[in-house]
Amino acid sequence: MNARPGSLLLLVALLLASFGCARSHAEVALAPPMASPPAVPTYAPIELPRDQSPHDNLTEWWYYTGHLGAADGRRYGFELVFFQTVRGDYPVVYLGQFAITDRGRQTFQHASKLAQGSQIGRQDQLDLAVQDWRMRGALGHDHLQAALDDYALDVELTSQKPPALHDEDGIVSFGPAGDSYYYSYTRMALKGTLVDHGEVVPVEGQAWFDHQWGNFLVLGGGWDWYSLQLDDNAELMLNQLRDDQNNIVGVWGTYVAPDGSYRPLTAHDFTIEPTGRWTSPHSGATYPMGWHVIHHDPAYDLNLTPVLSDQELLSLGNGPTYWEGAVEVSGSHSSAPIHGVGYVEMTGYTK
Numbered sequence: 001m002n003a004r005p006g007s008l009l010l011l012v013a014l015l016l017a018s019f020g021c022a023r024s025h026a027e028v029a030l031a032p033p034m035a036s037p038p039a040v041p042t043y044a045p046i047e048l049p050r051d052q053s054p055h056d057n058l059t060e061w062w063y064y065t066g067h068l069g070a071a072d073g074r075r076y077g078f079e080l081v082f083f084q085t086v087r088g089d090y091p092v093v094y095l096g097q098f099a100i101t102d103r104g105r106q107t108f109q110h111a112s113k114l115a116q117g118s119q120i121g122r123q124d125q126l127d128l129a130v131q132d133w134r135m136r137g138a139l140g141h142d143h144l145q146a147a148l149d150d151y152a153l154d155v156e157l158t159s160q161k162p163p164a165l166h167d168e169d170g171i172v173s174f175g176p177a178g179d180s181y182y183y184s185y186t187r188m189a190l191k192g193t194l195v196d197h198g199e200v201v202p203v204e205g206q207a208w209f210d211h212q213w214g215n216f217l218v219l220g221g222g223w224d225w226y227s228l229q230l231d232d233n234a235e236l237m238l239n240q241l242r243d244d245q246n247n248i249v250g251v252w253g254t255y256v257a258p259d260g261s262y263r264p265l266t267a268h269d270f271t272i273e274p275t276g277r278w279t280s281p282h283s284g285a286t287y288p289m290g291w292h293v294i295h296h297d298p299a300y301d302l303n304l305t306p307v308l309s310d311q312e313l314l315s316l317g318n319g320p321t322y323w324e325g326a327v328e329v330s331g332s333h334s335s336a337p338i339h340g341v342g343y344v345e346m347t348g349y350t351k
Helices: 007-019
Strands: 058-070 075-085 093-102 105-115 127-129 133-138 141-145 149-159 170-175 177-198 201-212 224-229 235-242 248-256 263-268 272-276 278-281 287-290 291-295 302-306 322-333 336-346
Touching: 058 149, 058 322, 075 127, 075 133, 075 322, 093 127, 093 141, 093 322, 105 127, 149 201, 170 291, 177 224, 177 235, 177 248, 201 224, 224 291, 224 302, 224 322, 235 272, 235 291, 235 336, 302 336
Parallel strands: none
Antiparallel strands: 058 075, 058 201, 075 093, 093 105, 127 133, 133 141, 141 149, 149 177, 170 177, 177 201, 224 235, 224 336, 235 248, 248 263, 272 291, 278 287, 291 302, 302 322, 322 336
């Protein structure tokens, strides 16, 4: 159907509001309590490749971050994410965001694009487009294409591990605000090309993929989210959820072992302490910048260092303003040196 006047802007606003709840957890009360507790819903288990495809739920996103290297030593980080929002009889709306961190130039470039019209229906694979940006794949074999003014990404990704289902079964609860499915491919080998200011550069590296969907809509507050890929072949997903007064009200995560097994984490399993601050010259927001992470079992003592302070994605009129950037990881694992790479996402710091 045709959008009624202003409906696209309304849908975008709703989509951005729902974006503010990414990666939150059951321990957080995100909506007023009901007079009587509702019946506990039952959910079908995640089934792939069916569930990599779009669903007809209120909110859904597909999120890739990764690290690229060229033979001559050039290194880059990237983020490519598509959000889908479904609101009754309104057209289905998609927001895409793409960013490149150029470590050699010490620059960060990003863009957003919008599309509308349902792409729900496939049951065999992911196949999404936001204008000329594209995500395709199934069962951990994916293909990404996206371009900015000075960069264009075209890579194939192959998962090195089975998917990790967060909270053990891949279902996380936001309490009265709704529930969500959530799984990740935490270590994907990638190979392809990055066009860098007109030069086609062959690249290899590794990526992380998140997929989340459900009938939820959460407003207010923000979160700090960490995805760490360590050189002992383990991964950590850590999350701190904050309320609108900037108090930490939820802590959770997932540890993925070198053999691909995984288990949920609580506030008793790890601590995160900022080691510095950075104030954006663009938005005026002040973000934590640098972190010390202690994980108890296995024993990790890790320092996270951003490869560039200014990795802030500005709203540009069609998206939220938040910080998401590549980090280097160094520290120890049971007293032995360890290194790695990661991505950190911080939302809710702009007021």
